[in-house]
Amino acid sequence: MTKASDLFVAALEAEGIGYVFGIPGEENLDLLESLRGSTIRLVLTRHEQAAGFMAATVGRLTGRAGVCLSTLGPGATNLVTAAAYAQLGAMPMLMLTGQKPIRSSRQGHFQIVDVVDMMRPLTKYTRQLVSADSIPARVREAVRLAEEERPGATHLELPQDIAGDDTTARLLPPSYVRRPVAEHKAVARAAEAIRQAKHPLLMIGAGANRKTTSKMLRGFVDKLGIPFFSTQMGKGVLDETGPLWLGTAALSDHDFVHRAIDAADCIVNIGHDVIEKPPFFMHEGRRTVIHVNHSSAHVDAVYFPQIEVVGDIANAVWQLTDALTPQPHWDFAFFDRTRDALCAQIAALAADAHFPLRIPHLVQCVREALAPQDIACLDNGLYKLWFARQYRCHAPNTLLLDNALATMGAGLPSAIAAKLVHPGRRVLAVCGDGGFMMNSQELETAVRLGLDLTVLVLRDDAYGMIKWKQSHEDYPNFGMDYRNPDFVRYAESYGARGHRPASPGQFRAMLRDALDAPGVDVIDVAIDYGRDDALLNEEIPRMSAALPPPT
Template sequence: MKGSDLFVKCLENEGVSYIFGVPGEEILDILDSLSRSKIKFIVTRHEHGAAFIADVYGRLSHRPGVCLSTLGPGATNLITGVADAYLDRVPLVAITGQAALEKTHKEAHQYIDIVGSFKYTTNWSTTIMRADFIPEILKKAFDIAVDAPGAVHIELPEDVAEEETGKIPLERKVNIHSSAPDHSELEKAKDLIKKASAPIILAGNGVIREEASFELKALVNKTGIPVATTFMGKGVIPADSPLYLGSVGIQEKDYVMCGIDVADLVICIGFDHVEYSPRFWNPDASKRIVHIHSSHPEVDSSYLPELILIGSIKETLRQLADLCDFTKQISGYFSKLKTIIEAELESFKDDMAFPVKPQKILYDIRKCLSREDILISDVGAHKLWIGRLFPAYEPNTVIISNGLASMGFGLPGAIAANIVLPDRKVVAVVGDGGFMMNLQELETAVRLGCSFVVVIFNDSSYGSIDWKARIKFKKSFGVRFGNPDFVKLGESFGAKGARVKRTDEFAPLLKKALDDGGVWIFDVRVDYSENMKLTRKLSKDVCNSKEGS
């Protein structure tokens, strides 16, 4: 068989169901082989969108999302989405075509060093020099994508794709063994927790990646230790649990940070530095830290764990819960902080001012979704409001680009969510800036028959940059722009549209759109004067203020 046929058979052997991408001349053989495969090739309108769809597919399915492009500009267009998966440790396999090997030593049309370009945005990037190497390289790539986890890149030159080979896919042998730290180390962790007067858990994305939410809840319910999460850890503990404090992720000192301030032991579970730098919550390195993760910590002056437990997070938590034969008494201070945080969103439920305040929009979205439904957040000022206030009740139901924090993530993410979990309702919250960066994927969504609602926070500016500039310089520059008619734009792609003219219209319109199905675009004018109000509030000593004391 030719190399591309073997390549696709190896993808089938790895359980690939979908590939997202844009066709190109140097991948014609791969496309020809895919035409005879059970793998569904989903054509996107830009490689940027293909990579983000693969990214969110990996987050929700816990299997590598796969994206495909041609050489040169096609490959470079993939890099942003691939880098997003890399920093957020999402399993993803990026496949790119390349010119024939005979051209690689000289200047040639569209040829650049793509393997080198991907070197710093993947866990592994390689080119296939001979068709006989395909089975081993594919197996290694998928193993790294899952085990690291993160993004990998494979380049297949067009002449290698055409080359004849007698090789076959490698046999898949599943020998999974969940490791846990030594019993003596678990005993040390138990003793540290038992002796602590005010322990707190900081749960991160690793808990979701390893599907260890059940084990975390069992440990928390048994020991009575309160939990804060990162933005990407939202949902590992239900927001209505009395032991859930809130989420951390903004640079200003929020109320959740007051809980960490009074803690004498921080138990970091599945926490990655890229989620929230320890210098924000342990600037003087005074906190005692227990690190529970599948990989060794990135240590720095603010993160020097007293105890490091490396192994399966799920298994470590299970065994630790079995060992812990005590229940901590929760300080009334933690309960008061939780009440303050929850009351902030609740206080906007009847706010009918227009333009709509971001808190009100999020309150209404939450009321229109069930506990298992999904919110995809693009990147912008709205992301910070979602991270702070939007309640999540189940893991992997609030999807946020955090490490790279790339705009343009929301719409492709909604497509992925609809493919992986077609029975869930999906809302993508995007800014007007981020939406315009990947709006072409509306055609992809409509063509696929997707059902979701895109809620555009419309303020005709790059809102988060305006916010940061006002904090730093008390003014902003270069952030304003004009917008098209989003409703007509959506309709031109075959989507449905709604322009919210009054605040009390939003929730009924959103509920109807979610019930009716199809792709919807909601244009909602947002009042981002709330951004600076929040900054002014958090600039005070919230932990010692009347609210936080």
């Protein structure tokens, strides 16, 4: 006979789970004791939401389900935002929640919420365990579905009395799975459309951000020389420092990359995920769009691809690469001009060493300070647009940003998880002051874990993105300003080091020193968003429109 909670933890170990993030409650005591004797590391956090962000980030970086834990009621409801974060962002994650005994109750409905029903619209799979014998099958299915394309969130509720039961059930071994490959006639039709095009263009979406897909795409562009651009969550799938990179669709429209998109007569759309904003709008008859993805297209008024290649993305890209050779009539001259103009404009903005810092200069400082494999984890705010547009990635998952749920508060927790997964890389959290304060208590978690971590707090003493939107739409400034604590002393109160630069030169030096120093460093840097409205809505559209049209 085996105790149910011991079997549950053994099932997690069999799935390769290395961490459980969260805050246990009294309903989790059996599970907690089983974890104590296991190979799994319990990472105690200061908020369940942060635990969920950490688990989702483990899933994002490894492709294997990250796991988070909470008690019932208020602990479980605190996981809701993290569930949506993982589900919309295609990050494999398993949430474990406790519950009161289900065979008898001595407390009525105290703290009782129907967590399974609550999680249903936010997950791929949610179940209450009603018998110890069902544990092996439920854990196997929850992990399998979390990791299966399209990845996302799953949830299991382990009631207190079930956790303490005995069982004779045995673990189920993981099944061997190969994803179905695209049908060869669909590949042939897509290859012919690319072959006949004059200005083919490659688009890399969030669904392409998988290890094997990145390798196959490198082979595709190296052989064919077709230029590429990415969505925000497709950044880094291919090295963005080479001559074929045309930019990231960070702005809604009217950027240099959109001029290239408009000039393309065939767009090969690799891994487009409708969760992200459309990187381009389709218009009937203007171009051929080829949809390459693990599932068929979600057709709407602005996305109706003429050719669909459905199956394992990496295999589909390999088949296309094998079927194609460079064509003498392909013309990429206009694409080259858009890239050169974009790079020149980025360089000019980055050279503006104003203080308080403007974001384009700050992005350049961060890029210079981080090595190609180091990781920058963004929270959510106006600065994300500049990082997406300007920060050129060398490798996949080295700029972690959220363009799906786009929640605030995830920057610091995701950086903690990234450092645990990649202890040999330097990790930087980039947070607006608003997003930082939503989970700033996790500084204690980072210090307690002994992590080497740098946190960059961009301070404008306001919810800057919405303040910018107010200004752009001619609303008066109202309700967006607040007061911040002294972030230097705040960091020190947790046992971290605090820094506050007074010039661009000081910032560069502090950032470099903090990244190289052991322990947790917090840099409070004043930010000026004053020019952003003119740049994003006037100057960049005007400069891109002035680019001579394709011949």
